[in-house]
Amino acid sequence: MLLPLALLLVGLWEGRRGLDDLAAVMAEHDRLAQVVADLEARAPRDGRPDFRLQFRHNGKHYGGPLAVAKAREARDDTATLAALMDWRRVLPPIAVAGGAVAAGLSLLVLVAGALLARRGRGSREALVGGFSLMRRLLPAALALQIVAATAAFVAVVVFEAGLLVQGGLTGDGMKLIGIAAVAVGATLLAAGGALRGLRRALDAFEPDPLPILGRPIAPAEAPGLWRLVEGLAERMGALRPEAVVVGLTGGFFVTAGPVELEPGGARLAGRILHLPLPSLALMRGDETAAIIAHELAHYAGGDTAYSQRFLPIYAGVGRSLDAVAARERGALGLFGPSLRLGLFVMERFHLAVRHWSRVREFAADAAGAAVTSRDAAARALLRTGAVAPRIAETLAAAAEAPDAAPPDLVAAVLDHALARGLDDPAAHLETGQAHPTDTHPPTRDRIGALGRAIDADLLAAAGLTPPPHALGQLAAYFADPAGLCRSATADFLEAVRARDAAFHAHLETTAAAVGTEDRVLRANHRPRGLVLAAAGGLFGVVALAVAVFGIPGMLPREATVVLVASLALAVLMLGAGALVLSRGEPVVLILTPDGLAVPGLDRTIAWDDIADLDMTGNHAGIVTRVLLPPEVRWPERLPGRHAVKLDAKRRIVTVPIPLPRGLDRQGFADLIATYQAAAEARRALAGASAPRVPEPA
Template identity: 80%
Template sequence: MLLPLALLLLGLWERQRGADDRAEFAAEHERLARVVADLEARTPRDGRPDFRLQFRHDGRNYGGSLAVVKAREARDGAGTLVAVMEWRRWLPPVAIAGGGIAAGLSLLVLLAGASLGRLGRGSRDALVRGFSLVRRLLPAALAVQILAATVAFVAVVVFEAGLLVQGGLSGDGMKLLGIAAVAVGATLLAAGGALLGLRRALGAFEPDPLPILGRPIAPAEAPGLWRLVEGLAERMGALKPEAVVVGLTDGFFVTAGPAVLEPGGARLSGRILYLPLPHLALMRGDEVAAIIAHELAHYAGGDTAYSQRFLPIYAGVGRSLDAVAARERGALGLLGPSLRLGRFVMERFHLAVRHWSRVREFAADAAGARVTSTEAAARALLRSGAVSTRIAETLAAAAEAPDAAPPDLVAASLDRAVARGLDDPALHLEAEQAHPTDTHPPTRERVAALGQALDPDLLAAAGLTPPPHALGQLAAYFADPAGLCRAASADFLGAVRERDAAFRAHLEARAAEVGTEERVLRANYRPRGLVLAVAGGLFAVAALGIAVFGIPGILPREATVVLATALGIAVLMGGAGAFVLSRGEPVILVLRPEGLAAPGLDRTIAWDDIADLDLTGSQSGLVMRVLLPPAVPWPERRPGRPAAKLDPGRRIVTLPLPMPRGMNPQGFADLVATYQAAAQARSILAGNAAAVPASEPA
């Protein structure tokens, strides 16, 4: 609220100043009008000059008929200022209204967000209703606040710029007026972009489909699994899933929204239960049943329906804030209050969402314990964390070298677990189990909420290494467990290869942006030299004219001084222009695929050796600073070459550079960044190529 209040207070201050300025200039205009009337009354009718007529203005005295002329000019100028001050009087009320509206909206949204968030912690229905209201009203409130703050800011700046006409728009006044125009233009563009983004966000509040790496399993493919799921749903009074999807990644979860399956891009909707195959193999039957019952309890409690109502609203508000954030940097801080206001409201709802998420997770744990046992539910929570590390290690190794990965990653996970044992469950007590749409309390709190003590026997049972034949228990769920595990492994490895191929294509495209040829950048001295040479020639012509025709009305001695001065300037400027032109277009930097070379340095600085690089503007062009790590060879300065400042202590190489020919600062910075990115891409590609032969023997 500080910025809107500042605009409001500034408008109040300007209102008083505007009234005072108008009164001051009006009084001056009236005084000058009386002076003009007096001078005109005393002016001789026969047109003879009367030097008794005197007028003093801006520290200068005028006499005779010139006094009348200057007095009239001063009167007319004062009249213009009075007119300017008159329309300036309308700007402070605009600033006051804009700042007041923006501040009032800030206060209203702050109170509404806090109140609705508090109500949302008392009821999930109240949370959804409150957040639905926020989704509809917050973008509009932010739009009005942005518009009001922008109008207030423009009014303040234009009010202050109105004083510049008092000085007759001098050189400094024109600079200040230009700065004001740039500030107003940048603010209007940023605010307009934010408003357009908010308008688009209002109509785009549907969430993206949930991506799932897995495949659907029909009852004929998994008769035992479907019997277990349907039996648990009947005992709990929960809705049955409409689709069961199995895969290798993630944990157990349910969703009731749109989903897209990879690979293939098949789309599902409705109630979906996802089960990870490695967990089914490494966990006991009662543990699997407890976790499935936990997930089905989300259907019984309406959690997935709640999520489906909530997620579109959440997506809409998030996109609205993204639209404001995208324009924040170019708005001179005017969009900051709106963005922080929206984030505050989102934070209030986050707290309410986390509250209900914890409540529903505890309730789902209790529901799973009722249809199995408290001990099985607690052991399932602990064992899930204990097996997850071995599964993650197996999948990470396969993702690192997919061509050398085993065809059955579920069996590989079991082999790794048998060989290394499981993690100590006590190491995962503070972990919050991963879930694609909801949050979970730490495992310690969930076990405690079940009323189960974390004794050594429970921890030992949860961390017990599975037997080598544990893979056989998948036969109780699936008709062809081995074929399903291989198919799921192929899906995972195919997704990894597709990801790697996309990343490699991206790297190759970045590397291809820079060819094998070097890019030579040259200084753009020619325009400067031409300007100096032409100016020197003009002074030489002027000197010649003085020498031939003289200067009427001045003494010969004074004409000689002027002639000598003109000749001196002609020689200096012409000589400087000739010198600049004689330099041609010297090389200032050479960009090569492997690094950058400067004429003042004795070696090329490899792109891979640069720890940091920054560019800043200077009066003569640009300044490039390159930070080199301690292990990199230090360059030396080449004598007789353009200056290069070397700081071995801080390992910084500073290169003053004139502006390259045909480029602006942003274009030059983009070019350097392109060469850096291409070098990094080639380095990664080379590293990947070297790693492939090394992985083949494994």
């Protein structure tokens, strides 16, 4: 609200100033017109010069025929300035209107977002309807606000630039006009980009399929499991799932959106129930039934369909905010109110979504407890947290060494749980259950909502280590549990190997991005030298013209001053240009596959030795600061004049350089990031631990 209101107030202030400026210019024009009429009336009719005619303007004194000519010139200039001041009067109303529209839209969206989000806490249908409405209106409101704020800003800047014209176009005035032109141009470009992004944000959105590492299980392969699921669905009055997927990773969840199974990429759609095999082996039968009933309750309550309806809404609003955020910096912060406005709307609706998520999770817990028992539902919540670390540890070990992994990771999970025991369930009371699309309240709150006290007996039962024959209970669900576990293990290891192969290929591509040759970066002084030489030549031509032809209407003494100044500037700029060109294009940095070679240092700084690196731009180019850890040998300066600076106490090497030839600031940063990523990739390929390789910026 503050920035649009500031533009509105500035517009009102400029409106008063515009009227005053026009009145002052018109008064000056009338005065000069009267002076011209008086001088013309007094001028001799026979054309003889009369030096009694005098005219003073802008600190200069003119006499004779020149006085009449200068008076006419001043009158005409003032008439032109009056026309400009009259046209300038239309700018403040634009600033006022733009600021008012932007502020009004901010207020409207703030109030509408808050009211719709509050209404959404009354029912989920109201929430979806309100958020859907906001998803359609917000991009249009942001676009209109950006147009209004941009128009107001441009009007303010152009109005103020008119003062520079009013005072005469001096050198400093031309610089300020240039700055104003750059600011206006950058703002218009940013506004255009943001509007294009907002238009794309309104396009239709299809959610990407949810990736699941698992395989579908038919009723013939899992007769006991399907009987359990269908029986629970019938007792609860819930829709039965159209497909059941089992795997080793992930938790219990349901979805109604498109799914892509890994490995293989098979697609499924409709109501899908996912079950993790390790949890089925480590949990008791009533606990499994309580969790499955909980998930089926989401179908009964329409929760999955509700989540699917929200996906495109969230995506549309998110894309709108991304479009504004991507252009905010280029608009000198002018789009900040629009961005914060959208974030406010998202926050209001997110709170309402969290409210309903919490309500529905409690309702699903109650439904699960109704068809089993409160004890079973409470134990299931606690035991899920207690078994999760053993499952994660076993799968992580297999992922680290897939070729050495056992053929049945479900059995390996049980062995690991028998050897270490389960986690203390009390340690997971404040965490929420994992889910790929929704958030869950903390376990303590969910058990409290069931009306079951968390006592020592409940915690002991939930944390009890499963018996050695726990795998046997899978036979109650599946026709061939051992074969299914081995197949699921094979799927998991295949996905791991595919991930490792893709990561290895990425490392090779990243390492090869810089090649084996050194990259020599040179200063780009030639354009500056040519510009200076051209400017010097231009001043030389001006000096020659003044020497040969003089300057009509100017006294000889004044013409001599112009001649001397032009010659001095010509000599100075030609000399400076020649000096710059004589320096050639010196080497400023050398990038090697192994490190950064800085002129003036006795050794190359290895990429692996750099603890941190940052870059900042300035008027002269780029300043790169390199932080070296204590264990790395400190470089020394070589004799001679070098720009590099060493701070041994803070272990910082500062390298100020001009922009290298053929690179802008972002291109230079991307190049450094590419070399750093390549060095890290080579280290990973050489057998070191494989950290995440950063992508070039």
